[in-house]
Amino acid sequence: MKPVPTSTPDTREWFDRIDAGELTVPRCTACASFFLYPRSSCPRCGARSVELVPAAGDGVLLSFVVNHRAPAGFEAPYALGVVRLAEGPHLTALIRTDRPESLEVDAAVRVAFEERGERRVVCFEVAE
Numbered sequence: 001m002k003p004v005p006t007s008t009p010d011t012r013e014w015f016d017r018i019d020a021g022e023l024t025v026p027r028c029t030a031c032a033s034f035f036l037y038p039r040s041s042c043p044r045c046g047a048r049s050v051e052l053v054p055a056a057g058d059g060v061l062l063s064f065v066v067n068h069r070a071p072a073g074f075e076a077p078y079a080l081g082v083v084r085l086a087e088g089p090h091l092t093a094l095i096r097t098d099r100p101e102s103l104e105v106d107a108a109v110r111v112a113f114e115e116r117g118e119r120r121v122v123c124f125e126v127a128e
């Protein structure tokens, strides 16, 4: 089986909302910066006041690799990419496609979710 995320006190709500089918982006309520990974204080100004804002769900594929040797639970070939969310932060995730050889840098992508047992993980699909 593919791995599932393990929450920490700082990431629990973020992962719980992903389990509910919602991607959020942490935002500092003091300086309005968006950031990822989720944490309890702002990496820009240090304020300990953070809120989770629903993400637009759109992004741009900044980089990717196509893995042809799959670890346990994965089926090759599959793509792993770095996506810049519309809100700014970057997220590394699976890029779900039947044709990984056709992926291109700068492609518009849209958030999706993959079921893994009782959890969900964020992945992306090329936007139509």
Ligand SMILES: [Zn+2]
Pocket: 028, 029, 030, 031, 032, 033, 042, 043, 044, 045, 046, 047
């Ligand atoms: Zn801040």
